[in-house]
Amino acid sequence: xxxxxxxxxxxxxxxxxxxxxxxxxxxxxxxxxxxxxxxxxxxxxxxxxxxxxxxxxxxxxxxxxxxxxxxxxxxxxxxxxxxxxxxxxxxxxxxxxxxxxxxxxxxxxxxxxxxxxxxxxxxxxxxxxxxxxxxxxxxxxxxxxxxxxxxxxxxxxxxxxxxxxxxxxxxxxxxxxxxxxxxxxxxxxxxxxxxxxxxxxxxxxxxxxxxxxxxxxxxxxxxxxxxxxxxxxxxxxxxxxxxxxxxxxxxxxxxxxxxxxxxxxxxxxxxxxxxxxxxxxxxxxxxxxxxxxxxxxxxxxxxxxxxxxxxxxxxxxxxxxxxxxxxxxxxxxxxxxxxxxxxxxxxxxxxxxxxxxxxxxxxxxxxxxxxxxxxxxxxxxxxxxxxxxxxxxxxxxxxxxxxxxxxxxxxxxxxxxxxxxxxxxxxxxxxxxxxxxxxxxxxxxxxxxxxxxxxxxxxxxxxxxxxxxxxxxxxxxxxxxxxxxxxxxxxxxxxxxxxx
Numbered sequence: 001x002x003x004x005x006x007x008x009x010x011x012x013x014x015x016x017x018x019x020x021x022x023x024x025x026x027x028x029x030x031x032x033x034x035x036x037x038x039x040x041x042x043x044x045x046x047x048x049x050x051x052x053x054x055x056x057x058x059x060x061x062x063x064x065x066x067x068x069x070x071x072x073x074x075x076x077x078x079x080x081x082x083x084x085x086x087x088x089x090x091x092x093x094x095x096x097x098x099x100x101x102x103x104x105x106x107x108x109x110x111x112x113x114x115x116x117x118x119x120x121x122x123x124x125x126x127x128x129x130x131x132x133x134x135x136x137x138x139x140x141x142x143x144x145x146x147x148x149x150x151x152x153x154x155x156x157x158x159x160x161x162x163x164x165x166x167x168x169x170x171x172x173x174x175x176x177x178x179x180x181x182x183x184x185x186x187x188x189x190x191x192x193x194x195x196x197x198x199x200x201x202x203x204x205x206x207x208x209x210x211x212x213x214x215x216x217x218x219x220x221x222x223x224x225x226x227x228x229x230x231x232x233x234x235x236x237x238x239x240x241x242x243x244x245x246x247x248x249x250x251x252x253x254x255x256x257x258x259x260x261x262x263x264x265x266x267x268x269x270x271x272x273x274x275x276x277x278x279x280x281x282x283x284x285x286x287x288x289x290x291x292x293x294x295x296x297x298x299x300x301x302x303x304x305x306x307x308x309x310x311x312x313x314x315x316x317x318x319x320x321x322x323x324x325x326x327x328x329x330x331x332x333x334x335x336x337x338x339x340x341x342x343x344x345x346x347x348x349x350x351x352x353x354x355x356x357x358x359x360x361x362x363x364x365x366x367x368x369x370x371x372x373x374x375x376x377x378x379x380x381x382x383x384x385x386x387x388x389x390x391x392x393x394x395x396x397x398x399x400x401x402x403x404x405x406x407x408x409x410x411x412x413x414x415x416x417x418x419x420x421x422x423x424x425x426x427x428x429x430x431x432x433x434x435x436x437x438x439x440x441x442x443x444x445x446x447x448x449x450x451x452x453x454x455x456x457x458x459x460x461x462x463x464x465x466x467x468x469x470x471x472x473x474x475x476x477x478x479x480x481x482x483x484x485x486x487x488x489x490x491x492x493x494x495x496x497x498x499x500x
Contacts, residue, residue, distance in 0.1 A: 137153055138153035142175060145178075148175075154169070173188035200290070207256060239272075243273055287317055314333055328355065361390070361394065372395070373400060389404060393420035443473070479494070
């Protein structure tokens with residue numbers, strides 16, 4: 001190699017130098033390319049790393065955003081759901097409240113309607129009772145020979161134009177005749193016949209008219225009255241010794257124009273005999289062959305003195321009669337005779353509600369509690385069920401009243417049962433009221449128990465409640481009841497209150 005160097009010419013030397021320079025340049029270029037490639041690779045790696053980092057960052061950010069969004073959405077949805085649930089709950093509460101209010105309003109309207117109907121029935125009944133009282137007062141004046149007062153009362157009754165107007169006019173004419181007012185009596189009879197051509201008092205009015213026309217127009221003297229009494233005494237004497245001759249005489253008195261007292265006595269004597277013939281005559285009168293007053297009196301005497309045959313007659317009259325007053329009288333006669341079966345039948349099937357009520361009351365008076373229990377279970381009318389509870393009181397059946405007071409679903413009937421328990425003054429009813437008060441949650445029913453204690457005169461129970469009751473209104477009610485009772489136990493407690 002050294003020899004080659006020595007032998008190298010300048011030209012060769014330059015060529016060699018150039019080759020070396022070219023080699024170095026090529027090497028540098030290669031190195032640069034390698035470096036460039038490495039730089040590019042590094043850049044690409046860095047870029048990929050950066051891109052990956054960015055991607056991861058974006059992914060994390062996206063995940064966080066989505067999570068945040070989901071949380072936000074979930075929160076908003078939950079809020080909306082909660083809000084809607086609250087709205088639904090509030091709506092449900094409002095709806096329930098509105099429903100309760102509507103039900104309460106419906107109950108109140110129904111109660112108001114029942115009360116109005118009850119008030120209407122009571123007013124009608126009061127009117128009937130006022131008319132009957134005026135009629136009875138007039139009849140009593142006739143019996144006591146107070147004819148002027150009787151005439152005034154029967155005129156007043158006729159002016160009221162009630163169901164007894166025809167009877168009132170008849171008795172007014174009767175009183176006027178007894179006062180010697182012949183023309184006035186005839187005018188009253190004519191008025192009665194004209195206004196009531198189908199009246200069952202027509203026969204009596206005709207008999208009275210004949211008597212008035214035959215009379216001298218003089219007022220009846222006390223001696224004439226004593227003659228009537230002597231006649232009745234004579235008839236009564238004959239009845240015990242010769243009843244066959246007495247019956248026609250009694251019928252003559254009954255069908256004549258005598259005083260109501262005389263006719264009533266004749267019926268009484270007839271009923272007392274107990275004979276088949278007397279029962280037949282009473283049966284004809286009970287069927288309405290005379291005036292309504294005598295018919296009702298015959299019904300009463302058949303129940304009082306008759307046996308099973310008499311009650312059979314009464315049942316026939318009841319089935320055929322359209323007069324409610326006669327039917328009421330027959331139901332009372334069933335009670336006098338202890339006829340549970342017929343009272344039960346009327347209470348079950350009678351179409352007239354006033355007669356059903358009458359039958360129910362009479363069942364209570366004959367202690368027909370098993371029949372009343374059957375009626376109570378089958379009955380749907382609240383008013384009639386209340387009447388049956390009243391009948392349990394009349395029968396003294398506190399056990400069935402307690403059962404109704406504790407188990408009846410209708411609050412109004414529970415109040416009625418509690419009230420009737422208060423009318424039974426017994427230790428058992430007092431204990432029952434105590435149990436009801438302790439278990440009851442209804443404020444109005446607890447107040448009704450306090451009223452029942454008041455009706456019982458049970459100051460001891462009211463004092464105990466006044467001491468322990470936390471409800472101020474109920475406590476006040478108990479104290480108010482005690483203040484009206486004037487009992488020693490109650491007054492002692494009232495003094496305690498004043499000393500506090």
